[in-house]
Amino acid sequence: MSNPNLLTNRYRIIQHLGSGGFGDTFLAEDTHLPSGRTCVIKKLRPMNNNLQVYQLVKERFQREAAILEDLGNGHGQIPTLFAYFEEQEQFYLVQEYIQGDTLSNLLKKQGKLTEDFIKIILLKLLEVLEYLQSKRIIHRDIKPDNIIIRQSDQLPILIDFGAVREAMGTVTSSGGSLTSSIVIGTPGFMPPEQSIGRPVFSSDLYALGLTAICLLTGRSPRELEKNPLDGEILWRKYALHVSPTLANVIDQSIKAQTNQRFATAQLMRQALQEQSMMASTEPYFPPPQNQKNAVTQPIASPQPDNQVFDLFKITFFAVIIGITSLVGWAFFFRDNAVKTSNNLQTSSPQNLVWRSESNLTRIANLNQICFGTSTIGSVQTVFGYDKLPFSGAITIPSTKTGGCTTGDTLQGIFEMSGNSGNCVGTIKITWQDNDNAYVQWNINNLGSACPVSTRDWSTNTYPVEF
Template sequence: MDIVKQTQLGQMCGSKLLFRDRYQILQILGKGGFGVTFLAKDAVLPGNPFCVIKQLCPKLKNPKSWKHACERFEKEAKALARLGHHSQIPMLLDYFEINKEFYLVQEYVQGCTLAQEVKQTGLKSEAAVKQFLRELLPVLQYVHRNRVIHRDIKPHNLLRCKDDGRLVLIDFGAVKEELVHASEIPMDTTANTNFVGTMGFAAPEQFCLRPVYATDIYAVGVTCLYLLTGKSPLEFEHDPKTGEISWQKEVNVSDYFAQILDQMLKISLEERFKSADEVIWALSMESYLPTLSDCLSTQKLGEKTRGNEEISQEYLPPVVRTAIAIREWKKKLNARKPSGNLMCY
């Protein structure tokens, strides 16, 4: 009831009144500390397609802060518009400001979230989670190449499209965080009062409002744990020394995949995967390692052969170079097994 009373769109819910002489507001889809999301119909376009309207309400009074917020909103909205050209990201249809409130109008994707999917069909197997990563990580590559960090990856923000089954990444937190930076709340309290993200899925650096690309990798790792266990990250115990999630006894996966998950979930940025590319590479190596280990030469580079002659190091065929690199990678991987880290190069 509070939302209905406090917002113009809330008051228009279920009525035939049109917002901006265009959008018929149907229902509230969700709410948070930074705004409300509504399902609407576009009364202007043929067929009156559904759309999603996100109303963002920054706490701004100072004219200088307001101007700064407008600039940040415009910048991030344009970034989201560029991302919408990808089939697995909702298209941004419009953005505008009314009465010091910001609005985003996005394509509506009909489907169920991965959180709903787990509740309806049960936990995912290791193979299914790997397939999920193969679907999501290329999208994350695309997002990061466009210099955007999602900031709020979780099962509730991943939709399985009803029409074609594709996985869609929704509800980017980038715009919200930019408006937090422009707010008038002192920086020492901002992280607590205007934190953008979801507790448990957010990496430690996100609480300081300093996310990096690896921040999204952490959230993807926690999402994998949810798919495997159905448990919220806050339901897991944590290692008192490192602060990391103690998940190993909760899931039954192969040693290799466990090491990938472990490195995705590292608290330390130095130890965590830096990018989606690194995770994709690590996943792809699993299928090659058994075959390659049988094919790799045990002859060390530079080892003396043919009497006192030394093998030339000036040129090696690409296949040989690849084999040597994989052998060295596997050697280091085995050496690090006790600590549970998977090295990537």
């Protein structure tokens, strides 16, 4: 016997989350599972009630839902599709519930987001877009509302793909062919070619660039002026704190002409990583040798009758002096490198050293993120065998506001850069007492960008240098 309070006699609606031009979104409970799993249900309604078109809409919906199922099973930053069904001439998607904040909500709570945070979000989303492009898929509606920072691991999750919504606008043309009566995308974030129904891979990169600009400036794309000569978006004056390296990558992604943008997500990701490494790489020059106590010996002029012998002596002693100098300089560079490394590793009020989770780590200004501050800057730590510290920042998107108590866990993202590379990843801080915590973290880009041998890392043990 069917239950009128359940969708398809299975899903109990808990809360109405929102409405749009294509239907409604609900939070629901799966009553067929012992856990009563929470899920998100999207109810989609066709824009055309013509019975002849309805069967076409149904077939297209099923195809697009099958694609969503494949995408969700293939990448951890795309919600899993649990089920899809039709009931009373309406179409339903049952998807994984992602607990966290959208980037729009974070912007409202915190104001402009930091450059370090934005760079990491871009890198992680570009990995998702690389996956989509390998499947020949274009999302078509990338914007802050459609990106959720998952609470469990702080990874950005891409939601609300446009293809299923487009299926709801299916109609038949005068010639009887299948077409769509709508254009998917959000004005301001949508590039010119998409607005006329011709999206390409770089259309998603354009929208991603505008998303980054929105988060860095606190302004929607429609609030930004355009250059009347070439149509370029004039945003930099609202984000003077942003480094030229990041701004250059964003600028290329939002070119009005598709052939001037990055062609693929992979190219944009590589450019972002290379620019970050170039910006963080500074050559090291040892201090000049102290000449204060050096003794200079006068050189006597050779007598004419001893020129041959003196030439031999000069040559011999020149070789000896040269060898001695090389050895001396070798020891000099070694000693100064050790001294420089030791000086840089001296702990300071802003110094953070990663430790084994079995030992407490003192994190300067940790209390700030217990009272609403999202970023700890001027952080230093030691990676790899070169013993030179990397510096950067830790960003905690979902901070606490009323203080921390022992055992509170804060999830975040870090980015550290140094002479030898750029390391990014996620971090978990378990607060213990005033500015002390247990630290666990994971590097996402081991390799050439982050030149740390994998033997430096294990599940619970991390390098320690003082």
